[in-house]
Amino acid sequence: MRKSGEFIKYFNPETITVIDASFVDNIDITFEAVRYGRNKTVRRYFKYTFYGGGFIMKFLQKLEKREHVEIVCTGDSITQWCYHTHGLQGYAGMFYDRLMKKYQTYDVFMFNTGRSGSNTNDLLERLDRDLIRFAPDFATVMIGMNDAAQGEAGLPGFRERLTAIVEKIINADIEFMLMTQNCLPINLPAVSGASNRAALPLYTELIRDIAREYNIPLCDVYSDFERRMNEGYDSYWFLLDDPFHPNETGHSAIADLLCKAVEV
Numbered sequence: 001m002r003k004s005g006e007f008i009k010y011f012n013p014e015t016i017t018v019i020d021a022s023f024v025d026n027i028d029i030t031f032e033a034v035r036y037g038r039n040k041t042v043r044r045y046f047k048y049t050f051y052g053g054g055f056i057m058k059f060l061q062k063l064e065k066r067e068h069v070e071i072v073c074t075g076d077s078i079t080q081w082c083y084h085t086h087g088l089q090g091y092a093g094m095f096y097d098r099l100m101k102k103y104q105t106y107d108v109f110m111f112n113t114g115r116s117g118s119n120t121n122d123l124l125e126r127l128d129r130d131l132i133r134f135a136p137d138f139a140t141v142m143i144g145m146n147d148a149a150q151g152e153a154g155l156p157g158f159r160e161r162l163t164a165i166v167e168k169i170i171n172a173d174i175e176f177m178l179m180t181q182n183c184l185p186i187n188l189p190a191v192s193g194a195s196n197r198a199a200l201p202l203y204t205e206l207i208r209d210i211a212r213e214y215n216i217p218l219c220d221v222y223s224d225f226e227r228r229m230n231e232g233y234d235s236y237w238f239l240l241d242d243p244f245h246p247n248e249t250g251h252s253a254i255a256d257l258l259c260k261a262v263e264v
Helices: 004-010 058-064 091-103 120-130 152-171 200-213 221-231 233-237 248-261
Strands: 016-024 028-036 041-051 054-056 069-075 108-112 138-142 176-179
Touching: 054 058, 058 069, 058 091, 069 091, 069 120, 091 108, 091 248, 120 152, 138 152, 152 200, 176 200, 176 248, 221 248
Parallel strands: 069 108, 069 138, 138 176
Antiparallel strands: 016 028, 028 041, 041 054
């Protein structure tokens, strides 16, 4: 019988304490843990499956068994994708296609509830309608680009609202992942509009902080796009339709990152 201590490395020790763990055939694992939030302590249960030295997400377990799976991707216009992919799918649809191809199943429903212009205030208001009510097997939340227009002064409110969004999804017992957004060429004055999102790196770091605090998986799109930008603007602009929105190539890159983050 494996001991709970063997699995503590999979949790952030600053926010999670494993109290007890029960096993069925040494594979199905239920953790009783205490999650230490910013101002409160919440006792929650976590269910994972252990395969070959690591945990596999629950929705992937269902896909492997050819069971019905529902997924929600929510966010702003980058998730909605609008017209920036020139008739092709955005990252949510591409992620959907990759899952169907990988697991050879068509029994996957994808709900894309991204909305152009959305920020954390708007997303918090519509979260019940656009995510919670579907009770999906898996969800992604990509938000922050429009919040960043508020500058550094908007950071405390952003933290409060994103924390509320995260806690609401956790309390609905939905498996989900946070995503950062693509970086912007804010150092190029000639790029119209990008300079008013100069605080985006700070908002991105706050998203990472909340992911660590709540022990939520993170797909760090920003880091990958920043790496590409540092390699040269030609490589970076190849991914964009305008300074804010990825094109079809950029969305394909995001879908690849999402697949990697969930270990598909």
